[in-house]
Amino acid sequence: MTDVSVPVTTKKDWTSDQEVRWCPGCGDYSILTAVQMLMPELGDTRENTVFVSGIGCSSRFPYYMNTYGIHSIHGRAPAVATGVAVARPDLSVWVITGDGDGLSIGGNHLIHALRRNVNLTILLFNNQIYGLTKGQYSPTSEVGKVTKSTPFGSIDHPFNPISLALGAEATFVARTHDMDRKHMQEVFRRAHRHRGAAFVEIYQNCNVFNDGAFDQILSKEARPTNLIPLEHGQPIRFGADHEKGVIVDGQGKARIVDVADVGEDAILVHDEQRAEPGLAFMLSRLATGPYEPTPVGVFRAVDRPTYGEEVQRQLVAAQERQGPGDLAALLRSGATWEV
Amino acid sequence: MTDIAAPGHQSTELDRVVIRFAGDSGDGMQLTGDRFTSASAVFGNDLSTLPDYPAEIRAPAGTLAGVSAFQVHISDHDILTPGDSPSVLVAMNPAALKANLHDLLPGGTLIVNSDAFEERNLTKAGYAENPLGDGSLKAFTVYEVPMTSLTVEATKPTGAKPRDAERSKNFFALGVISWMYTRPTEPTLEWIQSKFGNNQTVAEANTLAFKAGYNFGETAELFESNYQVKPAALEPGLYTQISGNVAVAYGLIAAGQLSKLPVFLGSYPITPASDILHELSRHKNFGVRTLQAEDEIAGVSSAIGAAFAGHLAVTTTSGPGIDLKSEAIGLAVSLELPLLIIDIQRGGPSTGLPTKTEQADLLLALFGRHGEAPVPIVAAKTPAHCFEATIEAARIALKYRTPVFLLSDGYLANGAEPWKLPDVATLPDIAVPFADGPNHDRGDGTREFWPYLRDPETLARPWAIPGTPGLEHRIGGLEKADGTGNISYDPANHEHMVRLRQAKVDGIADDIAPVELDDPDGPGGAPVLVVGWGSTYGTIAAAVRRVRARGLKVAQAHLIHLQPFPPNLEDILGRYDKVLVPEMNLGQLAFVLRGRYLTNAQSINKVQGLPFKAAEIESAIVQLLESNP
Numbered sequence: 001m002t003d004v005s006v007p008v009t010t011k012k013d014w015t016s017d018q019e020v021r022w023c024p025g026c027g028d029y030s031i032l033t034a035v036q037m038l039m040p041e042l043g044d045t046r047e048n049t050v051f052v053s054g055i056g057c058s059s060r061f062p063y064y065m066n067t068y069g070i071h072s073i074h075g076r077a078p079a080v081a082t083g084v085a086v087a088r089p090d091l092s093v094w095v096i097t098g099d100g101d102g103l104s105i106g107g108n109h110l111i112h113a114l115r116r117n118v119n120l121t122i123l124l125f126n127n128q129i130y131g132l133t134k135g136q137y138s139p140t141s142e143v144g145k146v147t148k149s150t151p152f153g154s155i156d157h158p159f160n161p162i163s164l165a166l167g168a169e170a171t172f173v174a175r176t177h178d179m180d181r182k183h184m185q186e187v188f189r190r191a192h193r194h195r196g197a198a199f200v201e202i203y204q205n206c207n208v209f210n211d212g213a214f215d216q217i218l219s220k221e222a223r224p225t226n227l228i229p230l231e232h233g234q235p236i237r238f239g240a241d242h243e244k245g246v247i248v249d250g251q252g253k254a255r256i257v258d259v260a261d262v263g264e265d266a267i268l269v270h271d272e273q274r275a276e277p278g279l280a281f282m283l284s285r286l287a288t289g290p291y292e293p294t295p296v297g298v299f300r301a302v303d304r305p306t307y308g309e310e311v312q313r314q315l316v317a318a319q320e321r322q323g324p325g326d327l328a329a330l331l332r333s334g335a336t337w338e339v
Numbered sequence: 340m341t342d343i344a345a346p347g348h349q350s351t352e353l354d355r356v357v358i359r360f361a362g363d364s365g366d367g368m369q370l371t372g373d374r375f376t377s378a379s380a381v382f383g384n385d386l387s388t389l390p391d392y393p394a395e396i397r398a399p400a401g402t403l404a405g406v407s408a409f410q411v412h413i414s415d416h417d418i419l420t421p422g423d424s425p426s427v428l429v430a431m432n433p434a435a436l437k438a439n440l441h442d443l444l445p446g447g448t449l450i451v452n453s454d455a456f457e458e459r460n461l462t463k464a465g466y467a468e469n470p471l472g473d474g475s476l477k478a479f480t481v482y483e484v485p486m487t488s489l490t491v492e493a494t495k496p497t498g499a500k501p502r503d504a505e506r507s508k509n510f511f512a513l514g515v516i517s518w519m520y521t522r523p524t525e526p527t528l529e530w531i532q533s534k535f536g537n538n539q540t541v542a543e544a545n546t547l548a549f550k551a552g553y554n555f556g557e558t559a560e561l562f563e564s565n566y567q568v569k570p571a572a573l574e575p576g577l578y579t580q581i582s583g584n585v586a587v588a589y590g591l592i593a594a595g596q597l598s599k600l601p602v603f604l605g606s607y608p609i610t611p612a613s614d615i616l617h618e619l620s621r622h623k624n625f626g627v628r629t630l631q632a633e634d635e636i637a638g639v640s641s642a643i644g645a646a647f648a649g650h651l652a653v654t655t656t657s658g659p660g661i662d663l664k665s666e667a668i669g670l671a672v673s674l675e676l677p678l679l680i681i682d683i684q685r686g687g688p689s690t691g692l693p694t695k696t697e698q699a700d701l702l703l704a705l706f707g708r709h710g711e712a713p714v715p716i717v718a719a720k721t722p723a724h725c726f727e728a729t730i731e732a733a734r735i736a737l738k739y740r741t742p743v744f745l746l747s748d749g750y751l752a753n754g755a756e757p758w759k760l761p762d763v764a765t766l767p768d769i770a771v772p773f774a775d776g777p778n779h780d781r782g783d784g785t786r787e788f789w790p791y792l793r794d795p796e797t798l799a800r801p802w803a804i805p806g807t808p809g810l811e812h813r814i815g816g817l818e819k820a821d822g823t824g825n826i827s828y829d830p831a832n833h834e835h836m837v838r839l840r841q842a843k844v845d846g847i848a849d850d851i852a853p854v855e856l857d858d859p860d861g862p863g864g865a866p867v868l869v870v871g872w873g874s875t876y877g878t879i880a881a882a883v884r885r886v887r888a889r890g891l892k893v894a895q896a897h898l899i900h901l902q903p904f905p906p907n908l909e910d911i912l913g914r915y916d917k918v919l920v921p922e923m924n925l926g927q928l929a930f931v932l933r934g935r936y937l938t939n940a941q942s943i944n945k946v947q948g949l950p951f952k953a954a955e956i957e958s959a960i961v962q963l964l965e966s967n968p
């Protein structure tokens with residue numbers, strides 16, 4: 001996608017003239033800034049970039065980008081974006097969605113976009129709540145969550161978005177959070193570069209309806225002990241002094257251990273390119289929720305032909321085989337007779 | 340084997356004949372009927388077909404529910420319908436006889452596979468007595484042919500086991516009927532080779548069975564005569580046989596060529612629309628992209644994305660799919676992007692009658708979205724007309740940047756007729772330009788792009804596609820300020836936009852063909868006007884002919900555009916005191932005509948999953964003619 005003729009731009013060029021209307025203090029702002037600042041570095045032009053969203057707070061995102069954009073209907077962004085990407089493989093297509101939009105009403109489209117490996121960069125803002133409709137529990141809310149629609153606590157078992165994406169045959173799966181711009185940008189850069197569907201879960205604070213949902217892992221003090229950075233080729237270690245690590249034990253289960261207890265060599269070396277997604281899935285299950293040590297970074301990044309390329313390949317092959325379409329010949333292709 | 344009657348047999352000339360092939364859904368009746376039709380088409384007859392089959396792939400064998408039938412009307416003059424009642428019925432088993440006998444004309448010819456009339460089959464069909472022996476078929480000329488055993492005997496050289504050999508009996512039946520109606524045999528023999536060529540045993544068995552059936556007709560002393568239906572004197576030209584669904588697919592490919600746009604189809608399999616997806620998927624060399632989506636909603640949503648990206652975008656479905664797509668169609672109304680929504684109507688509500696025809700989605704297409712969301716509607720009237728109607732729907736969608744409904748139905752989709760091939764060079768140019776630069780002065784000498792600044796004439800907004808520098812814009816389902824397209828909650832702007840979207844669709848009326856009035860005495864000449872839409876065209880026209888043949892006066896008008904209506908419709912309606920609207924629903928067009936024009940439209944309705952018979956409409960016309968004003 002990199003083109004030497006792409007003009008030099010700044011964040012300002014990628015910022016539309018629309019007033020941003022999220023609640024003050026919303027985590028969405030920092031994600032928007034991270035993306036707007038990153039765009040000049042990605043090598044795409046504004047005219048070749050399309051942001052597609054569904055419905056929800058996060059889905060207002062395209063209005064704030066000075067690119068092409070569609071604010072579609074609830075849950076359908078991956079399907080709309082699939083149409084854009086299949087029609088025009090030359091475009092860089094982003095999907096902006098949330099936990100309600102992407103995992104509840106639009107869950108079907110999300111898993112199929114991932115399975116098909118459509119060339120999309122999908123950013124799922126997970127705030128574990130419905131914000132736009134003013135505070136109902138979402139498919140990622142924890143059991144027991146008290147909201148307007150669950151006054152006695154939610155009894156729904158939540159989705160783990162990373163596990164879901166891995167189960168849906170995604171070729172790129174990552175997690176980041178709204179408190180660390182550098183980390184976000186690094187993950188977004190990787191996701192953008194990935195050919196095929198790239199799925200990024202972003203822990204995002206909704207300070208109005210679910211404030212502090214991620215505080216136990218994302219507060220400044222908590223991060224060293226409760227975020228497990230995944231880096232390809234590196235042993236999976238965390239803690240203020242890297243004293244903790246992840247191993248796969250004799251039972252084939254991923255576990256958190258004190259490095260001192262098992263020795264450095266026993267620590268699992270992260271390999272995001274493993275063809276088999278089982279280990280990535282295990283890593284996605286290390287934490288049962290954002291209140292205990294949670295991996296962030298790229299879980300999986302593997303190569304598979306993209307849907308758009310395969311569509312294109314069939315078109316080219318058909319032209320080679322049958323020649324370019326000739327309408328008059330097509331109409332005569334069945335049995336004909338002269339009167 | 341020859342194409343004409345053997346000496347010793349009489350050959351009688353007929354001007355037309357209606358034949359119905361009926362058997363178990365595993366008996367291959369659709370294939371048999373289709374083959375007979377193709378041979379007749381190439382022979383030069385005019386024709387019209389009516390396939391009628393159960394929704395289940397394999398309903399219980401031998402039962403009434405499992406009966407599959409194919410009716411074909413061939414003639415030496417131009418005809419409009421598959422015929423009200425067959426004069427020839429081929430019944431492959433007792434259930435097929437029981438399910439179809441009531442339609443056979445008195446004195447008609449009945450050819451039965453007598454081998455199948457044994458106790459088990461008779462019981463399954465609910466016959467206490469064998470109808471072949473109890474005198475109940477006296478009113479008909481009955482030919483009992485042991486088709487199963489003759490087929491098994493004839494296919495012996497292939498070495499196929501009797502169980503497998505039996506399966507060629509539909510070709511035996513086809514052979515008998517081909518002899519009886521002096522059809523050329525070569526096209527069918529060639530077709531068998533090309534269709535079954537990869538399994539030589541089957542190809543050979545079918546060939547032997549077909550020839551045996553043909554020779555049986557010729558040599559058995561059973562039939563006293565065979566018949567000739569001469570080629571029809573159709574308009575000169577090159578013809579092919581076409582079904583509605585293939586005509587839609589060809590229409591889409593043509594629309595892509597005529598608009599110089601790649602075609603994108605987002606679709607989910609559904610009866611009776613899937614054949615369009617199948618057909619289009621074969622023609623990738625035209626640059627056609629087909630996406631079999633995960634569901635109906637993704638079908639239309641992906642099409643909307645492709646439209647935004649600059650493709651001729653299409654979604655195909657049937658009624659249940661339209662229900663699911665409604666929200667996205669509303670989005671397309673708001674985005675003002677070109678989009679074709681093709682609804683091959685079937686019996687409803689809910690799953691209804693998937694394989695049967697109905698035209699009960701008109702009000703759904705007109706009003707089936709929340710808010711004021713007008714969508715133009717085009718309806719095809721015959722299988723071949725589906726081609727032209729598709730191009731017309733695409734023309735409106737592209738020119739006015741709007742979703743457009745194309746309504747067809749199960750009868751058109753699967754029915755076939757001869758189609759005089761159009762000269763490709765005479766098809767309309769439907770290309771529209773993309774926006775290529777800013778369109779609005781900021782007032783300070785600089786210019787910018789406003790995505791909702793309209794063409795003053797068409798009220799269409801510019802179509803600016805990604806990849807065009809300087810025209811980056813964001814659009815969505817939220818209400819937009821006129822011009823800039825920015826989100827707007829301003830009350831006055833909302834009313835303005837609602838009215839604008841309606842005005843845009845209403846304005847299309849000046850850009851469509853006026854509705855044609857067929858009244859030999861000039862507008863207002865006949866006492867009754869019959870107004871129809873969609874697939875009832877042929878039957879209404881046939882009924883009108885019959886009424887006129889009785890020396891009575893009746894006028895006909897058939898609507899292709901149902902939203903907006905042609906501008907001359909009001910005037911035409913106003914000239915007739917009595918207006919009859921035949922519909923395969925409970926009166927949807929009549930409801931709209933009454934509401935919009937205060938016309939005293941009378942309905943005649945049929946919702947049996949089958950088209951009207953000309954006689955039904957004929958008698959309704961006569962009744963209305965005789966009624967007091």
Ligand code: SF4
Binds near residue numbers: 131
């Ligand atoms: S409701 Fe929550 S997610 Fe939505 S804008 Fe406000 S803070 Fe952000």
